[in-house]
Amino acid sequence: MTKILLQTFLNTKVSKDNIYNEFSLQHELGIFLRENLKNQKVEFERNISFFDFAKDDFVKKEIDICVYDKNKNICTIELKFPRNGQYPEQMFSFCKDIKFLEQLKSKFEKCYFLLIVDDKNFYSSQDDLSKDGIYKYFRTQNLSNIPTLTGHIEKPTKNSSSKEFTLTGNYKIVWENIPNVQDWKYCLLEI
Numbered sequence: 001m002t003k004i005l006l007q008t009f010l011n012t013k014v015s016k017d018n019i020y021n022e023f024s025l026q027h028e029l030g031i032f033l034r035e036n037l038k039n040q041k042v043e044f045e046r047n048i049s050f051f052d053f054a055k056d057d058f059v060k061k062e063i064d065i066c067v068y069d070k071n072k073n074i075c076t077i078e079l080k081f082p083r084n085g086q087y088p089e090q091m092f093s094f095c096k097d098i099k100f101l102e103q104l105k106s107k108f109e110k111c112y113f114l115l116i117v118d119d120k121n122f123y124s125s126q127d128d129l130s131k132d133g134i135y136k137y138f139r140t141q142n143l144s145n146i147p148t149l150t151g152h153i154e155k156p157t158k159n160s161s162s163k164e165f166t167l168t169g170n171y172k173i174v175w176e177n178i179p180n181v182q183d184w185k186y187c188l189l190e191i
Contacts, residue, residue, distance in 0.1 A: 003190060005036060006077075006112060010186055014116070014178050022081040025116060029079070030065055040069045051107050059165060060100045066108075075110045076101065087121055088156035091134045095153045099165050101191040111191040115173075118184045123175045138173050141185070146172045 009032045019025050026044060033042045045062045048055060051073060055061055067075040078097040082090040094115055101111040117123060123141045131139050134156050137149040149171040155163040171189055178184040 002110075003112070003188065005033070006114065006188055009033075010114075010176075010188070011179050014181060014184070016181060016184075019081070019116070021083055022079060025081045026064055026079055029077070029114075033065070033067060037067060040067050040074060042067050048104070051104075053104070053107070058100065058103050059096050063104065073108045075112065076104050076108045077112045077114060079114050079116075081116045082119070082122065085119070085121070088134055090122070091138050092153070092155050094138070095134070095149065095167065096165070098149070098169075098171060098189065098191060099153070099167055102168055105191055113187075113189040113191060115187045116178070116184060117186075118181075120183070123185050140173050141175050146174065148172060 006029075009029055013028060013032055018028055030042055030044055043066050045064065046066045047062050048058055048060075051066075063076050064079045065077040066073070067077075078101055080090070080094055080097060082093075094113075098113050101113055105111050120126075120141075122138055124139055126142070134153070136147050140146045150167050150169065152166050153164060169191060171191075173187050173189075175185040175187055178186055
């Protein structure tokens with residue numbers, strides 16, 4: 001499975017009528033993948049133990065979408081479509097999904113993180129929005145020098161468990177417009 005298939009979905013299947021929360025995104029993308037990957041299994045919320053991972057070592061336990069066949073684990077996709085603000089918490093959650101994909105990468109050919117937003121407070125580098133801390137990695141629209149998301153990530157509010165982890169890869173959050181959906185942006189990362 002290639003990045004092109006995911007971009008085709010974004011360019012042709014995403015609309016406000018059929019994508020209205022993260023659950024609908026997961027199912028619409030899953031249906032699209034099943035229609036286009038007839039000889040492969042597309043599953044939702046598959047526990048990592050199915051792929052012989054030790055649960056204790058992972059930041060999460062279930063894969064949003066996984067694609068595999070009897071011979072190989074082809075692809076895993078983590079999705080985010082935040083709808084209720086909570087900007088620093090959601091941004092930390094984005095980073096946690098990226099870390100999860102880094103952990104899964106040893107047994108999958110491809111790992112993707114797909115983030116869709118409809119709120120400029122996630123992506124805008126304009127106005128007086130904070131661009132410090134975790135914000136600087138995501139509020140990158142129209143920046144010529146996008147910071148690299150890597151290394152130590154700390155939970156910005158520090159009010160619950162899972163307060164920190166380390167990203168080993170280097171990622172740049174580059175926002176793209178979703179055609180025919182005004183003010184919606186996406187970021188697609190290959191891990």
